Amino acid sequence: MFDPVSFRGLTLKNRIMVSPMCQYQAGPDGVATDWHFVHYGSLALGGAGLIMVEATAVESRGRISNRDLGLYDDRHVDGLRRMVAFVHSQGVRIGVQLAHAGRKADLAEPIVAPSAVRFSERYQVPHALTEAGLDEVEQAFAAAARRAVAAGFDVIEIHAAHGYLLHQFLSPISNLRTDAYGGSAAGRLRFPLRVVQAVRRAIPDDMPLFIRVSASEWDDRGFTLDEVIQFCQAFREAGVDLVDVSSGGNTPSPPRVYAGYQVPFAQAIRERVKVPVAAVGLLDQPVLADAVIQEGRADLVAIARGFLRDKHWGHTAARALGHPVDPPRSYQRAYLT
């Protein structure tokens, strides 16, 4: 877990990633606040090689809430640039997760999705995207990616998991389209693949591109693992460097969970697609996280809530595993035995 790893032109000092976590602390216009500077800045002191910034909206109508971060306007770049520069000053790399909530946007404005099927009673009925609407969303992802590059981010992660717009396209539960963007697995993949291709074209060749997928819908009506493998193969061919493997989110009922419960999905995608993967989900016991890497089941481990409880989870894990701890200079006295 403490060995470096490289993707295209980027080398991470270790295989620990802070998993993306919405903070719901942006201004109503999507602008980063002091909260983001302090939150991500303090995570940069905590021993992870890579921090993935929370789901950041590519369109205003694609925000999960009206306190989401945005990259849908040039005004969003400056606040993020300051945060990125501080993280870099600590020798840590930082990516941003580009997201569109689709039918899971909890907003007053009209919302869009593959089909006019609402997520639950609590949500609006979305408008089904037209061909022109698809073009707009594709361009919004590409424009947001260009802004992320301008802000200095090292990695882009496309959010295609947890029941948000791109997942909605992939899933037969939420995609009832009868045009070329629905139906078979190839049809459901068509729009998300366009987005991946557009983002890949929008960013430099040496910049890694990640994608987060839900590998299971925990629902018999959902897509199969074979279909997920097919999706990931296409993403790989379109220039994705790592698949970040989560699950669920497209139906309101959560699965029963336990330590490492999503690791088998990460391992299956890694083996069958021959693509690097991140494993995530209740991996915050250091011996477990390290074993997932040592056993070759994943290339990165993403830790979410563990880093909220302990901002220095990376150093805590190093200590627990008897690995040399490499804290910021000002904190070194805390680790003298």
Ligand SMILES: Cc1cc2nc3c(=O)[nH]c(=O)nc-3n(C[C@H](O)[C@H](O)[C@H](O)COP(=O)(O)O)c2cc1C
């Ligand atoms: C407060 C919070 C916010 C989250 N926001 C996001 C998000 O923006 N994007 C995402 O892909 N997952 C999000 N997640 C899911 C986490 O990235 C992670 O997949 C999940 O919490 C399981 O990992 P853990 O057991 O280490 O917490 C969020 C989780 C939490 C707890």
